Amino acid sequence: MTIRDVVFPAGRQALYERNRYSPAIRSNGFLFVSGQVGSREDGSPEPDLQAQVRLAFENLNAILKEAGCTFEDVIDVTVFMVDPQTQFEKVWEVVPEYWGNAPHPTLTALGVTWLYGFQFEIKVIAKLPEASGA
Template identity: 75%
Template sequence: MTKRDVVFSPGRQELYERNRYSPAIRSNGFLFVSGQVGSRDDGSPEPELETQIRRAFDNLNGILHAAGSSFDDVIDVTVFIVDPESKFEAIWKVVPEYWGQAPHPTLTAVGVTWLYGFDFEIKVIAKVSDTTGG
């Protein structure tokens, strides 16, 4: 097995080490980003929904930038929403601030019952430069 090329955003490595997962793995020209939530630096949820969504995107963008990428390079998005029927409209008012111009990435939205105290999570795959060759 080849060594995983892990990408960490600045200042959040301890959080990922504590929870035992990689925030993103670069492989074969792609960046596979773990689900990002609206967590504060200590890992606790941002209580207000719009602020939580913005922080989730900010956390995502921190990883993308650490990989030399941006949201413009994202090709596939999966979002998880607790109680989407009541929260979708509020979430989708914030999303265009980060989404960029068309053509947009593919999207899968999944309604869930629990996200460890969060209401929104975003997971992406982006096209990036591969520094490992594998």
């Protein structure tokens, strides 16, 4: 049986334990990050869409940092949006604040009907930095 090398960001472990999933797992030189939403400290959705997107990126960045990564290490992104036809432009006004410079990661964007009360979710795969001295 493989033992999962789980990455927990500071202060959010109870949320993941309650919902029974890992925020991220290191495996074979990669970091696989679960979907991150714009949840406030109590786990509720941030009501303003653009603030929710920013908070989702902040939650994502906390996990990346805990694993020794930044968004520059991200190679693949999947985003989920409720009602993308009306929300896409508002979401994409925020994304460049976090996205960095080209070349950008690959992207798959999906429209969904439900995200547990949220409007936006982002999940990524990142390349872990090489161990020093290796």
